[in-house]
Amino acid sequence: MNDRMTPAVRMTGHSQRGQCAKRMSILDAAADVFCRQGFAAASIDEIAAVACVSRQTIYNHYREKETLFVAVVEDVMNRANAMLFSVLSAFPDNADNLEDDLTAFVIRLNKNCICNHDGKFLRKLVQTEGERYPHLFESWRQHGPGKLTTALSALLARLAQKGALVIDDFDVAARQFVALSNADLQMMTLFGGTPTDAELEKAARNAVRTFLRAYGRPAAEKFGAEPRLTALSG
Amino acid sequence: MNDRMTPAVRMTGHSQRGQCAKRMSILDAAADVFCRQGFAAASIDEIAAVACVSRQTIYNHYREKETLFVAVVEDVMNRANAMLFSVLSAFPDNADNLEDDLTAFVIRLNKNCICNHDGKFLRKLVQTEGERYPHLFESWRQHGPGKLTTALSALLARLAQKGALVIDDFDVAARQFVALSNADLQMMTLFGGTPTDAELEKAARNAVRTFLRAYGRPAAEKFGAEPRLTALSG
DNA sequence: GACGTTTTAGACAATGGCGCCTAGTTTTAC
DNA sequence: GTAAAACTAGGCGCCATTGTCTAAAACGTC
Numbered sequence: 332m333n334d335r336m337t338p339a340v341r342m343t344g345h346s347q348r349g350q351c352a353k354r355m356s357i358l359d360a361a362a363d364v365f366c367r368q369g370f371a372a373a374s375i376d377e378i379a380a381v382a383c384v385s386r387q388t389i390y391n392h393y394r395e396k397e398t399l400f401v402a403v404v405e406d407v408m409n410r411a412n413a414m415l416f417s418v419l420s421a422f423p424d425n426a427d428n429l430e431d432d433l434t435a436f437v438i439r440l441n442k443n444c445i446c447n448h449d450g451k452f453l454r455k456l457v458q459t460e461g462e463r464y465p466h467l468f469e470s471w472r473q474h475g476p477g478k479l480t481t482a483l484s485a486l487l488a489r490l491a492q493k494g495a496l497v498i499d500d501f502d503v504a505a506r507q508f509v510a511l512s513n514a515d516l517q518m519m520t521l522f523g524g525t526p527t528d529a530e531l532e533k534a535a536r537n538a539v540r541t542f543l544r545a546y547g548r549p550a551a552e553k554f555g556a557e558p559r560l561t562a563l564s565g
Numbered sequence: 566m567n568d569r570m571t572p573a574v575r576m577t578g579h580s581q582r583g584q585c586a587k588r589m590s591i592l593d594a595a596a597d598v599f600c601r602q603g604f605a606a607a608s609i610d611e612i613a614a615v616a617c618v619s620r621q622t623i624y625n626h627y628r629e630k631e632t633l634f635v636a637v638v639e640d641v642m643n644r645a646n647a648m649l650f651s652v653l654s655a656f657p658d659n660a661d662n663l664e665d666d667l668t669a670f671v672i673r674l675n676k677n678c679i680c681n682h683d684g685k686f687l688r689k690l691v692q693t694e695g696e697r698y699p700h701l702f703e704s705w706r707q708h709g710p711g712k713l714t715t716a717l718s719a720l721l722a723r724l725a726q727k728g729a730l731v732i733d734d735f736d737v738a739a740r741q742f743v744a745l746s747n748a749d750l751q752m753m754t755l756f757g758g759t760p761t762d763a764e765l766e767k768a769a770r771n772a773v774r775t776f777l778r779a780y781g782r783p784a785a786e787k788f789g790a791e792p793r794l795t796a797l798s799g
Numbered sequence: 800g801a802c803g804t805t806t807t808a809g810a811c812a813a814t815g816g817c818g819c820c821t822a823g824t825t826t827t828a829c
Numbered sequence: 830g831t832a833a834a835a836c837t838a839g840g841c842g843c844c845a846t847t848g849t850c851t852a853a854a855a856c857g858t859c
Contacts, residue, residue, distance in 0.1 A: 384836085
């Protein structure tokens with residue numbers, strides 16, 4: 332009977348320690364089962380078993396299966412959104428060592444936003460249940476990839492203004508930057524596999540090198556020129 | 566005992582014309598419902614209704630739900646595979662007008678292999694049910710994207726040998742070519758939307774332009790030079 | 800027109816999940 | 830220490846679905 336007493340994942344330790352822990356445990360378990368089975372095939376009993384919680388407790392916190400589902404999606408989306416914001420705030424602002432800085436950024440982006448658990452969960456769920464929940468799809472689109480490309484567009488524009496890049500259409504460049512960043516990993520990420528650090532770095536380096544070949548400074552300045560040639564622009 | 570009179574795949578239209586039509590009708594309807602609902606949520610009754618066929622007929626042709634599912638996947642995969650082969654066979658072999666030829670190729674690739682009904686169906690299904698049917702995922706990977714990047718790698722190498730491209734790693738370039746081709750469309754394709762011809766052409770042009778900026782002839786020849794400067798290479 | 804095959808419509812049991820309820824136990828608050 | 834709240838285990842009714850079965854009807858062939 333008591334297969335596992337695993338007391339969930341984390342708890343704050345104050346007053347509603349138990350309740351809060353239960354809630355998080357349920358959310359995590361539900362995310363796991365929903366992601367693996369899809370909404371229809373996921374059973375409340377299995378979620379309860381994974382969460383080490385009685386079925387009634389789930390119905391106590393979330394009125395019905397659908398309520399639990401949207402709560403799970405909201406929870407994961409909030410986490411993913413915060414992480415994306417955090418990663419974006421570290422986009423390189425400096426034209427020195429642009430290739431290395433961009434590579435490091437792509438590594439962080441892939442590792443923490445796209446190839447991580449939440450990112451895969453959201454993509455899979457949107458593709459699986461997006462038809463049944465259009466608002467879910469729209470919300471994911473605006474908060475996830477939409478925000479990413481919009482923000483990247485502005486960040487690339489800043490770099491272009493400093494003379495580090497030559498870009499005609501910032502939105503296109505942003506989408507291509509994301510596409511290149513995932514070119515080597517999307518096959519692996521699509522299904523279970525998680526890339527190793529070596530694979531992450533290789534993928535990022537390939538992506539940034541090609542991106543800079545296309546959008547970097549023209550060849551005349553690129554070869555042997557110091558980055559400070561057009562200094563005052565920043 | 567006479568479970569199967571099915572004489573393989575197609576017939577000239579004599580005796581069992583009706584049977585073949587029923588089979589195809591069932592396959593099409595099942596593909597539609599499986600794609601929209603997923604395997605678990607798809608009901609045989611709905612498939613029968615969409616196919617305008619009695620439920621018993623489905624159980625007559627396919628022993629159980631699972632049998633029908635794998636038949637559907639095989640069918641769609643065969644179609645998609647044939648289409649991919651057809652599109653790949655039209656990859657530009659000539660270095661003249663490379664940008665236009667590549668753009669036309671990308672348009673065909675997106676239109677007939679990636680943004681079309683079968684392509685979306687397979688991607689969605691692999692992501693939805695790949696965990697339950699690993700062989701399905703593996704088969705799709707090898708026959709679909711795997712074959713695409715492998716073939717593209719060889720085709721790009723041929724162009725590089727003619728001096729039209731400068732590529733260090735053909736596999737990476739092939740993956741990036743595919744990634745760039747879908748950069749503008751994947752958000753639209755991920756869910757219902759089908760891109761218009763104008764969107765298809767714009768996406769292809771953006772992709773090819775960036776790809777050629779990165780892998781095209783070096784800048785010294787690129788700027789203002791006629792493509793015939795090194796004529797004998799073609 | 801007779802015959803065999805296929806399809807149809809509906810009924811059928813079996814299964815399993817959802818959502819509710821209750822009785823009993825544990826945890827938390829005061 | 831006690832009362833309230835939350836949790837557990839299990840049972841229950843309801844409903845949808847799967848897969849089988851049967852009798853009637855449609856189809857094509859001779």
